[in-house]
Amino acid sequence: MAAKDAPPRWDRKMQQRLARGEAAALGELYDRFASLVHGLAHRVLGDERAADSITREVFAHVWEDPESYDPRQGPLRSWMAALTHRLAVRRLRATGAATLADGDEGGAQELERRVRSASVAARADYIVTSMPVPLRAALERAYFRRRDYRQTAADLGITEEEARRRLRLGLQLLATAHDTGSSGGPPGHGGAV
Amino acid sequence: MTGDADRFEAHGEHGEGAGHDGTAGRRGYGAHEDDEEHGSRGVESAGEEDGTEGKGPEGKDPEGKDPEGKDPEGKDPEGKDPEGKDPEGKDVDGPGRPHGRPSDPHSRPHDPNGPGGPREPGGPGGGGGHGEAGPPRIPLPRAPVEDTGLPLPDAVPAPPGLPHPVLKSLLGAWALAACAPEETAAVEDHLGVCGTCAEEALRLRAAVGLLHPTESLDVDPGLRTRVLESCLGRRPPRIPVPGWATPYDAEVARLDALLQDIGDADWHTPVRLRWFRGEGTTSRRTTVAGIIAHLLSVDGLVAVALGLDDPLETPAEAPTPQARTEAYWRASRFPLTRAVRGPWREQSHGLVRTVSFAGDGSGGLTVPYGGFELPLRDAMVDRAFECWIHAEDIAEAVDYPYGPPAPRHLHRMIDLAARMLPAVLSERRRAGLAGPPRQVRHLVTAGAPGRSLRLEIEGLGGGEWLIPLDSPAAVGSAAHEVAHVALDGVEFCRLAAGHVPPQEAAAGQDGDREAIRDVLYAAASLSRM
Numbered sequence: 001m002a003a004k005d006a007p008p009r010w011d012r013k014m015q016q017r018l019a020r021g022e023a024a025a026l027g028e029l030y031d032r033f034a035s036l037v038h039g040l041a042h043r044v045l046g047d048e049r050a051a052d053s054i055t056r057e058v059f060a061h062v063w064e065d066p067e068s069y070d071p072r073q074g075p076l077r078s079w080m081a082a083l084t085h086r087l088a089v090r091r092l093r094a095t096g097a098a099t100l101a102d103g104d105e106g107g108a109q110e111l112e113r114r115v116r117s118a119s120v121a122a123r124a125d126y127i128v129t130s131m132p133v134p135l136r137a138a139l140e141r142a143y144f145r146r147r148d149y150r151q152t153a154a155d156l157g158i159t160e161e162e163a164r165r166r167l168r169l170g171l172q173l174l175a176t177a178h179d180t181g182s183s184g185g186p187p188g189h190g191g192a193v
Numbered sequence: 194m195t196g197d198a199d200r201f202e203a204h205g206e207h208g209e210g211a212g213h214d215g216t217a218g219r220r221g222y223g224a225h226e227d228d229e230e231h232g233s234r235g236v237e238s239a240g241e242e243d244g245t246e247g248k249g250p251e252g253k254d255p256e257g258k259d260p261e262g263k264d265p266e267g268k269d270p271e272g273k274d275p276e277g278k279d280p281e282g283k284d285v286d287g288p289g290r291p292h293g294r295p296s297d298p299h300s301r302p303h304d305p306n307g308p309g310g311p312r313e314p315g316g317p318g319g320g321g322g323h324g325e326a327g328p329p330r331i332p333l334p335r336a337p338v339e340d341t342g343l344p345l346p347d348a349v350p351a352p353p354g355l356p357h358p359v360l361k362s363l364l365g366a367w368a369l370a371a372c373a374p375e376e377t378a379a380v381e382d383h384l385g386v387c388g389t390c391a392e393e394a395l396r397l398r399a400a401v402g403l404l405h406p407t408e409s410l411d412v413d414p415g416l417r418t419r420v421l422e423s424c425l426g427r428r429p430p431r432i433p434v435p436g437w438a439t440p441y442d443a444e445v446a447r448l449d450a451l452l453q454d455i456g457d458a459d460w461h462t463p464v465r466l467r468w469f470r471g472e473g474t475t476s477r478r479t480t481v482a483g484i485i486a487h488l489l490s491v492d493g494l495v496a497v498a499l500g501l502d503d504p505l506e507t508p509a510e511a512p513t514p515q516a517r518t519e520a521y522w523r524a525s526r527f528p529l530t531r532a533v534r535g536p537w538r539e540q541s542h543g544l545v546r547t548v549s550f551a552g553d554g555s556g557g558l559t560v561p562y563g564g565f566e567l568p569l570r571d572a573m574v575d576r577a578f579e580c581w582i583h584a585e586d587i588a589e590a591v592d593y594p595y596g597p598p599a600p601r602h603l604h605r606m607i608d609l610a611a612r613m614l615p616a617v618l619s620e621r622r623r624a625g626l627a628g629p630p631r632q633v634r635h636l637v638t639a640g641a642p643g644r645s646l647r648l649e650i651e652g653l654g655g656g657e658w659l660i661p662l663d664s665p666a667a668v669g670s671a672a673h674e675v676a677h678v679a680l681d682g683v684e685f686c687r688l689a690a691g692h693v694p695p696q697e698a699a700a701g702q703d704g705d706r707e708a709i710r711d712v713l714y715a716a717a718s719l720s721r722m
Contacts, residue, residue, distance in 0.1 A: 021431030024546040026424055027442055030417055031449065031542075038412045043405075052413065056420045063424040124403035142371040143404050149366040150373070161362065168365025168397065175400035 011076035018066035026063050033077065034059075036129065037084045043125050044088035044118040050095075054088050061087075081126045089119055124177035131173050138166035139174075355379050361390055368397035414447045418599060435553045437570035438545055440577035440602035445541040447598075448584040452485070452534050455591055460531045464590045466583075469691035469717035471626060477722060481590060482529035483522060484583050487722070489537040490517040491579065495572050496540055498560040499547050504540055513563030515722040548573065571609055578606040582690040597683045603654030607682055610689045610719055611648055611658035615665035618715040627711040643667030645674050646704075646712050652682040662708055676704030678712065688713065691720030 017025035034055060041054035061083060062069065069079050096111040128136060134156075141152040153163035355363075355376070360383045366372045367380045384391040425433070434442055460482040467476045479487070491514040493504040509520035522529070548555060548569065556570030567575060581598050588595035597603055621627040643661040650656055659669025679701035680688070687693045695713035702709050 021428070022546070022549065023421075023425060023430035023433045024442075024542070024549045026421060026430070027417075027434070027446070027545065028542050030420060031446055031538075034417065034420075035412055035453070038416075048413075052416055052419075055412075055416065056423055059420050060424050060427055064428050121403065121405070124400075125405065128404065139369075139404065142366065142369045143401070146371075148371040148373065149369075152371065164362045164366050166365075167369055167371065168362060171365045171368055171397040171400045172393075174403055175396045177403055178396075178399065 008071060008075065012071045014076060015066050015069055015071055018063060026059070029062065030059060033080050036077070036126075037080060040081060040084045040122045040125060041088045043122040044085070044092055046118075050091060051088075054084060054091060057087050058084050077130070081130075085119070085122055085126075088122070089115060092118055120177050124174055127174050127177055131170060135166050135170040135173065138163060139170040142167055355383075357383075357387070360387075361393075364390060364394050364397055368394065368401050412450065414450055414596070415599070417446050418443055432549050434545055434549045435556060435570070435573075437556055437605065438548045438573045440598060440605050441541070441573045441580065442545045443602060444577045444580040444584070444598060445538070445545075447595075448580055448587070449534070449538055451584060451588060451593055451595065452531070455481070455593070457531060459591045461528065462590045464586050466586070466722055467691055468720040468722055469694070471624075471718075472714075474691060474694060475722075479522070480529065481587050482531060482533050484587055485533045485537050486521050486525070486529050487514075487518045488580060488583060489533060489540060490514070490521040492537070492540055492544065492576055493517065494562060495544055495560050495569070495576060498558065498569070498572075499544070499551070501540070501543055501547060504536060511563050512561060516563070518722060544573075571612075574605050574609045577602065578609070578686070578690075581606075582686070582692070597686075598654075600653035603682055603686070604656060607650050607654065607656070607685060608658070610685070610716065611660065613719055614648075614660050614712060614715050615662075615667070617718050618660075618662065618711060619665050621711070621715055621718060627714065628707045639666040640668055642670030642673055644708075645669040645671070646676045646678060646708050647671070647674050648712070649677065649679040649701075650682045650685055651679060655682045660712060662711070674704070676702070676706075676708040676712075678702055678709055685716070689716050689719045691717055693717075 014025060014029060018029065037058050038051050038055045041058075042048065042051035045051055045054065058080065062080070069076060073079070092115055093111070096114065100107045100111065128139070137156060138152055141147040141155055142149060147155060149163045149167060150160055152167070153160045156163065158166075360380055363372055363376055363380050367377060370377075372380065380390075380394075384394050460480065462481050463478060464481055464484055465476045465478055466484070466487065467474055469475070489504050490509075494512065494514070494517065497503050505517060505520055505524070507520060507524045509516040551558075556568060558569040559566050560569055560572035562572075577598070585595055587593075598606070618627060622629065643663045644667075645659045645661050648658045648660055650658070659671060659674070661667035661669045662675070680698060684693065684699060688695065688698045695710070695717045698713055698716075700709075700713065
């Protein structure tokens, strides 16, 4: 997406503008990241209003404390995604725990399972939106449009070998969504807060 | 993990299809092998098939067309056919899946041609299979099957004998069920004997389960305002966006969200720009992209007034909205595309940012519109209004739901139109399009109360305005009210946009009919291209 190709300079300037208290910068930040933030929150929580509320929390966090983002640690986009992920998972745990009776062992395990799979799904979404455009385009053809790899190659004007390489690499990247011990830590997102 | 299991199961179900294809493939490769002199060529050709040798289609072409049928695999025609008339019926859902956003992403694993099939037990679906297949079974640097001797193929049901690197490179396509059937069979054979590949296959297969259509499309357009307000409430901005610029900020963001959702082709959907001139409606044909170019060119008037870059590269004949738009349209040699969105969005962000730094006091700066001018604070409301109206045009053209602006913003737009009415009225009068001033034999002294019409706008964002009828310099006065018009807010805006003819504006009317007519026509005349 646009943010993907943006130079880190944009991130740095955005952080400075937010720190300076420029309301227009907040609007631009929203315009660039709202759909990412809302989409991830929705993937974790599966609920429109909860996603709205997480979106509000995420932007409030950035606006109130822009210094908590350090441009040297990585792109603003990953940082926003990690923040969203963290807040959404926290919310999922909290709402789930609230409905659990004391000592409900099975329920607690079930909740953990849900948290874990929501986490993986959200990370996967993030990986897909952030992966290099050529890889995403190949996956999009092969999966959503059901093109085989030769058709994919023809569609994209690349060799069949390249098509195979892109499909494999894309899936390899996507598979890293599973690579995490705990549901809280989103290594796929880069420097979490 | 359950999802994965489903997937594997799904593959199992489709053994039938793969079996058929496998048969075809077997025959194909068998033909090569039978042909003594092609013993080694078979390997080569397999390599070419997959483009591993980088020879790509050239290598294939002659073979595919081979009249002697030496290449009966039937792979070539299929590989070259972009329409994907897979003989295996891979495109069961029809090739015309609309936007690649299947309503049910899980339908994918049920692709009747999924890999797996008969080989399922030996494949990655065999659960811990790769565990047993562990280290001792990995024949990693092993040579292709063919190289080990000719008799081998007889024992293997689907013996395409692809070299290991090729099989490995096929894993992604295999996991996505995007291989030819022979390849699918070959990969699955291989998975039974190669631990590393089996492990990767399992991993990639599981990754496929994570692909979903993006869900980010339906963010509530009203959320932006709520989020920003809640933020600004927690930490007041040091550099706020002036109140008169917030409608513009919000409307542009709303339209941009719509534009983000529409496909490339939608940008070429015809749209008619409509406005009211003199006594009737005028229109001009353009496209969705043309409308954005129009907004970009006319917003450019404000940009230029603020010292920002002019989006027009070639100067317009006149600094009017219409001339600027025409100049922009003319300057583009090719039909406008979605590429126009970037510059438009960038300019609008730049405008909001610049007026924020200029501060609330900059609202008095003059923005020339060619024939007339507006103070900056009104020009920004005017631009917000235009943005909304044209967003509605676009939404209608591409069949997308679109609501009115937030009531607070709508109120500012109505207020601007109401304040502009007296001047337009007197302009129309000078042009002979409105009745002469009455009961006034002398010029109304500036600031004196004059004959007035009460404009009552209903609904959220509405209110009441007294419109002086006989001179823009007069002040509306309840004591001199001669007529009363009641109109819904959105309806009034459509009237002022020239989208509703004045004679059809559903208005509750009371009093001097000529005054009412003149005001409704004047409202329509506020519109322009």
